[in-house]
Amino acid sequence: MLATLRTSCMLILAFTLLCGGAYPALITAIAQVAFSHQANGSLLRQEGQVIGSRLIGQPFHSPGYFWGRPSATGTPYDGAASSGSNLGPTNPSLRVRIAARVAELRASDPESREPIPVDLVTTSGSGLDPHISPAAARWQAPRVARERGLELAALNALIAQHTEGRTFALFGEERVNVLTLNLALDGKGDDCAGR
Amino acid sequence: MSGSLQMIATLLLTTMLAWPLGRVMIGVYEGSPPAWLRWLRPLEHALYRLARIDPAQEMTWRQYASAFLGSSTVGILLLYAFQRCQTLLPWNPAELSAVSPWLAFNAAVSFVSNTNWQSYGGEYTMSHWVQAVGLGVQNFLSAGAGLAILVALTRGFARTRSQSIGNFWSDWTRSVIYLLLPLSLFLSVALVSQGVVQTFEARVTATMVDPAGAEGEGQILAVGPVASQVAIKQLGTNGGGYFNTNSAHPFENPTPLSNLFELISILLLPLATCFYFGQVVRDRRQGVAIAIAMFLLLLPPLWWGYQAEQAGTPGMAAAGADLSARAGSSGGNMEGKETRFGIAQSVLWSVATTAASNGSVNSMHDSYTPLGGLAPLWMMQLGEVSFGGVGSGLYGMLVFVIVTVFAAGLMVGRTPEYLGKKIDPFEMKMASIVLLIPSLAALVGTAIACANQAARASIPNPGPHGFSELLYAFTSAANNNGSAFAGLNANTDFLNGALGVCMLVGRFWVAVPILALAGALARKPVVPAGSGTLPTHVPLFVLFLCAVVVIVGALTYLPALALGPIVEHLAL
Incomplete structure (x- = not known):
């Protein structure tokens, strides 16, 4: 049970960095470079x-x-x-x-x-x-x-x-x-x- | 006519994309993704090393279930903490205050259970941190977990005399890394090109053009990292939007093309899982048969919803509105609908988003005509099995398949079997739980709310429509859909708590019996098909399956529907 919780915590932490940090940052970077007019609200x-x-x-x-x-x-x-x-x-x-x-x-x-x-x-x-x-x-x-x-x-x-x-x-x-x-x-x- | 063409074209495009995606899924879950996704492998392995996971280690269904429950618990606690502490966390440019306890509970459960019921308006409640780092991450994880459970159930059918059903951690990780992330990357950029905003700013102030229209200092526009969240909320059948009005907001869904992308994304993965299933059980026709059944369940509500909304109501015509469709005007009931989408795109979305357990909206369902609003309500009440959630839709449908072969077996006096697996009393018990529990939660929840003074005070519309709003809310929560008759003020302690409990029940009390079913099926040997075996890929079976789904839904919900939309229609 403890092992499950430890794995859960580590994996969720890693996913948070990936999907909550890297992913929106990457999209924002692409958006601001390629479509800066649209990305900022047209x-x-x-x-x-x-x-x-x-x-x-x-x-x-x-x-x-x-x-x-x-x-x-x-x-x-x-x-x-x-x-x-x-x-x-x-x-x-x-x-x-x-x-x-x-x-x-x-x-x-x-x-x-x-x-x-x-x-x-x-x-x-x-x-x-x-x-x-x-x-x-x-x-x-x-x-x-x-x-x-x-x-x-x-x-x-x-x-x-x-x-x-x-x-x-x-x-x-x-x-x-x-x-x-x-x-x-x-x-x-x-x-x-x-x- | 052009409305029907728009709908047919959208559904065809979705199917054309879902077929190859189903093939991709096979490689992904066998650990050998297609060549163009292999560059993500180092990422997958880095995650395994970090969390000390051995992807090859097989789990029994109990281990699989406890990993799923454990990770969901951690997710709920983390999300709750983020919301309660958002003033202490970074990235809160609009300086929003901490979220109240019951609302935080509701939202945490909502996003972890893949429901995305929202009793708050995002742009004025949740900080950028909570939206992107909290809610946005759970959009990926809850969808990934749903896919993982489906993959486990599929293995249950495909394996013989096996004690194990795979490894939850690796199924979960692979769902996110190889399917949800790449698709979201692609979709986000496509959406930004159409005008969906993606910025770390929070507010833009504009001076307005007409001085007579301007009040105060001008128009304040809420912006934010919207596209990245919208992409995953559509693909993961989550549905929780960045803004209060979800995909009706022009910054979430600015053009008919962005609407097409988002609509396709609603149905894409749930449909692809059908094709995936057929290939894993080594009989593609089985997957196609289930997909056809899903489409057959979708079409009647789509048709009657479109008719009802295009006709509008006599009251609107009497008040002086011209409801006729003619050159340059869509006509129909445009209350709560956007001009760029008109009637056809709004109705198609309302039915697709409730057929899949997505729950995002591009029009306000609360203002639909009684029969137009009945369509999305009915789609949820079928149990979210016509497409349904990613993973959860097909595993729900497979339970209906089991019930159908059981009913067919009773008629001819043979032991029921599906794909060579005998359906015994244990499987039927699990199937019954899966069918009954969400309906029980929805109806009992509605009944308790109707008897509760505080809940009744949340109802804005008088008469039977007010009852429909409560019924819709509890149906949506218990079936993990998340759309709403949004006039209901659901942000009260009672409704936040009650709907939160329904979402927990609808997710976990279904998923755990499904895993038990997967474990039991995996242990069974395969019985070779004989002359008495019921073929499950033929039109007769597809129709029988649809009939079972409709009859179970109708028997459960018709009395409640009679008190809501049906009596409201008669009173028009």
Whole structure:
């Protein structure tokens, strides 16, 4: 019994050095050398200042910006504490919250008769979803065009340009990155590539 | 249509990779790894020298079991100590305080039992030290131990009149060094290329773009050595993520391609063990038959889960959301799901992660429609044998095979046998224990929790969904899965303790009878197949095996399911 425990301790100690020390250190070294942009969070910079991550959504409230999905983190899009809403399908709060979001969107563009895509009124799993569906972007285009005095067709072209397709035309869904789309609206798209 | 294609392509890719991996495993456990892994041999031998292990020394099942139990005990104590002392240990850049006693117990048991149930949010509870040096190491070791036990059981079937079933220390070491480490190295780098973070920093602060949206000093982004942990938590069917929202978090799973890599990794090793098993018992068809049975058990929940999630709920439509799938919108129930994954990739993950006892998530199961949430719950309740954990999935399935040949033997009045080994009362006793104990823990645990005021106070959602959350938690713990209906506030003394006990029971009260079974089988002679022998590789047997798994699961859990997801569906 004592021999078993001694062997266990020695082996676990050795594995701790190997899998807990050498392994993450090696991966970090490879990652920082070969993929330093991705390994550090795919950060977007402007004049040396970090203005966000390409992969993490940000809250947008101004009508001249495209809005992302509602976020269930404590303060919306809290990158330090990810969270979903975890509201069950029959929870009355879920229905109330969706209805309130629908009302907010309808008020932002009273003339629109288009149905509102579901992703724009539901919270994501992480609360940090950087994307909306192309349909959700197109739904908001008239509002943004009006606020910014842009042509709707030009804005839709910009959306199409910022739409990422399925991987190998098969895996995942079509999506639009809200943050990079809004940066492009501000005319800051190009110097923010971050690489 | 495109959703089904995504699922089929993923499962096909997994199978294509699992087949050669099964062949690699044979050499690894015979001590002669393939040429391209031989450079790791000095490492293996250095470990043996350090721990004074003789890999050639054979163990009886009792010695094997005590080595497994001893190493698990040391693992639990060490992990508990790390969490309680994280303020004293280095590498705590976010200056997180010590973990509370019951939470530390729960997390320690959780990671050593290969469950990876998490009643905490990683990015604001565990230091880098605890995550990488503590939890990350147990991800390797618990998966390696599961593989070792499977290898021992396989030897039980393959050997004749033998007192021993191999050496735990060397099986364990080889699992980690030749399988889990190389695969994790490869996967981590692939994930980083997609945008999974890997850094020793802990926080990045960003000024935000829209001043109207910014509160306070800007957006704080939690980062860390994520890719290295995500790789092993997927490959080792562990499932314990770096972040609170696991693989739904864009830094754990940023693109559809990273999602594909992680999905394949969930099923890869459990499927490869089937092919390994077939080759060791010198009849590949046996392994293929079991693999087919696993796929057959997976497909119905996948189909109905996809239908349910794509349809969404009438309540969401009534509130004004457009649920239809059309150009540029996935439609369906998107609450708790990420845009880049949509419905198909989310549902495929939810079913795969509960079919395998992985438990990582890329969407929040708690917000699934009643029938969509029933799919992952049901997959766990089958006993984690459709793929299941690495090692533990196949050894669980082999127990069902024993029960199936026993049932078939009763029907025709012959002594049941499998692969030439007679199934006697001792084997049936062990098999019954393995089948009954996790279900007992899950149901009794749920019942006690329902009667407990403190546990009921942890339930956030009203009505039958609240009951489903407790049932899901105890099912997940007792079957060592680790996924959750995550709205449940499981970080209370009662739930941390009760779920911890369920995880211990589900791991060790299953693994030890399995080793006893391995020892008993190894001692038996092989009976040559005769005209009355039941063939166990034919479609009829595969279907019979699936029927036994489904009937045992349904008989055990249907009453409980009727009170949870089923009544909730009727109330939609």
